[in-house]
Amino acid sequence: MLNRAGEACDVLKKHIEKDNIIRLISHNDADGLSAAGVIANAIKEEGGQFHTTIVPRLKKDVIRSLSHEKYELYVFCDMGSACIKPLNSLKGDIIVADHHQPSKTVAKEHISHVNPHLFGIDGSRDISGAGSSYLVVRNMDKKHLAYMALVGAFGDMQYSNGFNGVNQLILNDALESKTLDVHEGLKIVSKATEPLYKSMAYTLNPPLPGYTGNLEASQELLERMGVSYGIPFAEFEEEEKDVIKRELEKINPEIFGNVYSLPHEVPALRDLEEYSAILDACGKNKEYGLALSIVLGERDKSLEKALELQKTYRNELMKGFEWIAREGAVQLNSIQYLYSEDKVLKSIMGTLAGVGMSAKILSDDKPVIGLSRLHKDIKVSGRATRPLVELGVDLGKALSDASVNFGGQGGGHDIAAGAMIPYEAKDKFLHLVDEIIEEQMNS
Numbered sequence: 383m384l385n386r387a388g389e390a391c392d393v394l395k396k397h398i399e400k401d402n403i404i405r406l407i408s409h410n411d412a413d414g415l416s417a418a419g420v421i422a423n424a425i426k427e428e429g430g431q432f433h434t435t436i437v438p439r440l441k442k443d444v445i446r447s448l449s450h451e452k453y454e455l456y457v458f459c460d461m462g463s464a465c466i467k468p469l470n471s472l473k474g475d476i477i478v479a480d481h482h483q484p485s486k487t488v489a490k491e492h493i494s495h496v497n498p499h500l501f502g503i504d505g506s507r508d509i510s511g512a513g514s515s516y517l518v519v520r521n522m523d524k525k526h527l528a529y530m531a532l533v534g535a536f537g538d539m540q541y542s543n544g545f546n547g548v549n550q551l552i553l554n555d556a557l558e559s560k561t562l563d564v565h566e567g568l569k570i571v572s573k574a575t576e577p578l579y580k581s582m583a584y585t586l587n588p589p590l591p592g593y594t595g596n597l598e599a600s601q602e603l604l605e606r607m608g609v610s611y612g613i614p615f616a617e618f619e620e621e622e623k624d625v626i627k628r629e630l631e632k633i634n635p636e637i638f639g640n641v642y643s644l645p646h647e648v649p650a651l652r653d654l655e656e657y658s659a660i661l662d663a664c665g666k667n668k669e670y671g672l673a674l675s676i677v678l679g680e681r682d683k684s685l686e687k688a689l690e691l692q693k694t695y696r697n698e699l700m701k702g703f704e705w706i707a708r709e710g711a712v713q714l715n716s717i718q719y720l721y722s723e724d725k726v727l728k729s730i731m732g733t734l735a736g737v738g739m740s741a742k743i744l745s746d747d748k749p750v751i752g753l754s755r756l757h758k759d760i761k762v763s764g765r766a767t768r769p770l771v772e773l774g775v776d777l778g779k780a781l782s783d784a785s786v787n788f789g790g791q792g793g794g795h796d797i798a799a800g801a802m803i804p805y806e807a808k809d810k811f812l813h814l815v816d817e818i819i820e821e822q823m824n825s
């Protein structure tokens with residue numbers, strides 16, 4: 383994979399040297415935005431020029447409109463591997479730096495296809511789209527950008543008690559470049575900026591079952607412990623910090639562990655995971671320009687606005703968690719599902735499904751399928767757990783196979799996937815997914 387990335391690097395360098403404007407297309411989640419950040423920073427540092435577009439999915443019409451643009455080099459980040467066939471007929475050089483399941487079509491000569499799956503590496507856990515993108519620029523002496531690949535890995539939930547596989551190599555690069563620091567600490571969010579009870583409720587990963595997504599319960603626990611809930615964790619005395627730490631460790635031992643931080647960064651972006659959460663909030667609000675200016679280093683107005691978005695997003699999440707705690711999920715044999723026609727919930731359904739299980743608001747013995755109605759279609763977000771994947775669950779395959787049956791489309795990773803289906807197909811689709819998952823677990 384490193385060799386393939388090295389070849390892609392040579393292609394990129396060639397076009398920077400020729401002063402071609404490089405066409406960058408990336409995904410709208412935290413991983414895709416970090417991936418765009420890695421490539422864009424590298425091009426900028428080398429004195430090159432780029433033009434970036436962020437899209438939620440690489441649809442055929444996106445590729446069609448790119449084919450009218452006549453750039454000499456297209457770079458697709460965190461997407462593209464599933465679209466090798468249409469990309470084969472796009473003119474110009476192409477770099478695909480992705481980690482999603484690739485299509486069976488073999489890439490033609492003009493495409494440098496950097497994807498872990500092509501080399502037998504696990505793309506759902508061992509490397510992100512930002513990671514694949516980082517490998518492309520790594521040979522240009524860009525170890526100081528490695529941390530951004532880890533921001534992407536956090537965004538795609540690839541951190542679990544440490545980084546694995548290629549992410550480990552990327553971590554070593556980041557440490558070597560001294561842009562990243564690892565130390566032990568409490569892994570709750572906004573430790574210096576939010577009152578402790580909010581930090582607890584807003585902490586999604588690692589989850590604090592009973593408290594993640596529940597402001598009231600978090601406040602009550604701190605009151606019972608006799609500590610003031612209204613001040614940020616960073617402002618407590620050392621002794622009180624120890625008491626809090628011990629109490630939270632009882633809820634989830636993983637809440638104390640390695641914290642990855644950027645010592646030279648402003649406080650709001652100092653923690654890698656929060657950096658990722660802020661990009662995610664920008665992406666979910668379609669504020670792609672904002673996200674790009676943050677990854678490119680703008681720290682004034684953009685960051686302020688991004689923090690506002692994060693605040694709104696967290697409020698929405700709290701409402702969403704209240705909703706799933708109150709209503710629960712509808713149980714089928716091998717899956718459970720959430721359905722909503724609410725405008726706000728549709729953008730957070732994937733997070734509600736995933737964190738709902740990990741924070742034990744929902745049971746975690748079956749994958750959760752979140753369904754949001756968008757006019758005539760339904761947006762589907764599926765989430766599983768590592769143990770379910772080990773039992774055979776592959777949501778990417780299940781959602782892809784089930785959605786094509788009803789004229790929709792879908793795909794993704796074994797543990798997290800999505801699809802779009804016509805509204806009328808809802809019930810039949812759910813039953814088909816239920817059957818497929820049952821089969822996966824029995825075979």
Ligand SMILES: [Mn+2]
Nearest residue numbers: 413460511538
């Ligand atoms: Mn990704």
